[in-house]
Amino acid sequence: MSVVTLNLGQCGNQVGQELLNVVSNDAFNAQKNCPGVQGKTYYACALDRFFREEQTGELAARAVLIDMEPKVINHAIATAAKSDMWKYGDGSYFCEKQGSGNNWAKGFCVHGPQHEEAVVELVRREVERCDRLAGILTMMSVAGGTGSGMGTYITQCLRDMYPHSFILNHLTWPYSTGEVIVQNYNSVLTLSHLYQLSDGMLVHENDTVHKICAQLMNIKHISFSDINKIIAHQLGSVLQPADVGGTQSDYSRNPVGDLMSSLACHAEYKLLSMSAIPHMSSSSLAYSSFTWPGLLKHLRQMLIANARMEEGIDWQVCVPPVRQGAERTREIKQLQFNTSLANLLILRGKDVSCADSGAFLHPGLYSSWLPPEAAFRTWSSLMPFNGYEKSATLISNSQSLLQPLNKMVGKAWNMFASRAYIHQYTRFGISEEDFLDSFTALEQVISSYTCL
């Protein structure tokens, strides 16, 4: 029931370090605030997922760090060591002197094959230390060179190596305004390749997380660190121990597998988006109280109106009547309603048994071919998460990522049509046919989600 995390590139390493930080803090707090058996079980389960105990008694992360530049990795290792709670395993990182220069092709065609053996060996070592491998969680951005290109290549190697294990990719999508000029190329290539390899892709968009930082957390000067904290919080709320069966007695021993079989059973639909409620700065958190019905009402409206945070939700959007065929598609378009394929609601905190998630079982929320009983799952845990007395997270396999994906592909296509920067990719062995294949694959994804 252990998860091996694989942090790739600058973004992956930063988010990964932040996630482990959140998880370990939460586990220690749980044990401290809830001294009984409950707290102990939660603590043991959480730590066993992401950490292993070394012979010295120290906690070492079940993580492998990979980057082509040493700076970020060194920083992550130092920060972890400073926390005095856990550290990275000795020698469980791989870095080189020279980066991939934001070139997907260089990461995929040069660095990947070149360092495959070393990286795969590191992962194998971590996997062998698990009693049971629940899954491999790779964390990377889609815009850069190392994370996206080499990450894709390494995912491919892992798929070959562990054909029967779950591989969950956490992807950070870049700002739509642009961090890197070729980010759309990199994103298209990464997504199209990962779609064949991964079991599911958890997506965080920098834009929406940035908005959360600005509007909900009231942060004035938003840094990547702030954004990473939000991402880590949301991820942690999913991956921390929870009861899957509804018995409130036992934590799931197969977190990644349960997540996948609730959300991404269909090979055409693998994009998972997340939204969590509430998000609040720690200063105002002390003066706030939440009720389950309120939280769930907001979260449901966020889902159907395709909003990622509780502010600025369009309350006009409502669930269309259950109809089928072209009529429904037309209606949904008019209403700007976000149709889901499957949803997973994770509730953490006090009185969780009182929370009624029946509103998520409305058939109108879902595609016509999957009934709500199969498409909706709830996990719950009595332990409050990361300082929030009550919190709810929704992972959704829905049309919510359709619009940003469409934009991304459109921009990349416009650049490709004028053959901009293509020579930078062909130089390393990514031909124009590869680009065309990637575009085709993503167009298929877009079409599948549109027809949901």
Place this chain on the structure above:
Amino acid sequence: MQRDKSLKVKEVIESLCKLLCALGVQSVPGAETFRRAKFNKPDAVPEMWQLLYSIYVKAFAVDCEFQVPHKPDLGAQVSLVRSMLVHYGYGAQWLRGDRSQWDAVGSRDLLLALGWLLSTGSLLESLLWTAAQGPDVLPGVTRMSFTVPSSFDAPVTPKGEEEPPLGAEEWERALRRLQWQHGKLTFMRRSLLAAQEERARLLHQVLHSTRCTGDSQHRDAKTHLSTAVAGRNKELERLQIGTRVLERYLDWKLLEGLFWSWMGSVIDAQLADPPLSVPEEAAATEPKTLASGGGRRQVRGHKGDVERLSATLRSLLSEIRGMWAEPGSRAPSRERLWDAAGVPHLEQAEIQGRVRARLKDLAEAFAPTKLTRSYRPRLREPPRSKPDTRSCGALASELIGELREKEAALLRELGRLRRGEREEIVEQASKLEGVVLIPPPKR
């Protein structure tokens, strides 16, 4: 020496018997039966039939997807074996007789048939392959039958009512639902595999600690493990059987050459025996493909044919030797050879004439042309005929001269004729009165 050889032969045949037994062929007789069959003893016949039948059941019945009746009587066995031999192309005489009479065939014939079976294709190898494949079942794993929950699917229609035919959209939806379910099952399988791996790992740890401490507290764990151990033991047993079969096969391979020389002696014995009353035109035909590969050593031809031919050959050879021995003649003359072959003179002449004509034809047809190997025929564009300017120029001037001469002569002739005509006209016009003739204007 003889005794040693016979011992060796016995060993060889025993190794074959052991190999056949190991390969799962039932009712394999002892080496003694083979020996008796070599000498065509009638008491070895039923055992040989049974052996052939067992081989048939083991090697060919499955191949042909034929349902073998459980323990048929000897008559049926004989009939099946006959059909099998005929099917795979064995052309011995006795196959043409009565199908169910098993005692009409000598045991040596059956031994030869067995030899033919062994020699054609790779009977033993294919049997070995089947044995090695075996039922490869993981111990302790039972087959599970999955039932897809029906509550999940389309609303159940009450019995008796006919379901309306599904439209394209319905089909699409059902297909997608099915794909979703399939994905879910795949994920479930993966989770189960992971759980099983974990179990194996933990069991290993328990075992390890049990062995280390030797503590009696772990007895429960031991009993729990005993089933797994039993499974492993079965696997081990299977592997040991496989190894044994392979060892037998190796033994056989080492001694195979000796077996074939012994089979040669069987054939010799068959040939040495007085011929049975069988039609002469029968002969062993080329075998059809049996398992894989073709025949290697086949008993070709009929005994009578062989004998006649070898007698002729022998007499010819002795003739030739005799002639060579004669002083003054280095090679036997053709006539002598013809005589030796017993061909009448007239026929000889005719044949010789025909041969000569044929040889001549051949010589003409295949006479070496001037093209040798150093020249390669190639397709080329026909060369453009360049006119020889000098010779053609001379020809043209001659022609022009000739033509001019001709022209001059003709012009002269024309002038002469014109003059004559004009004079005649003038003469006639002078005879007519009152008529004035105006000559045509000159061009």
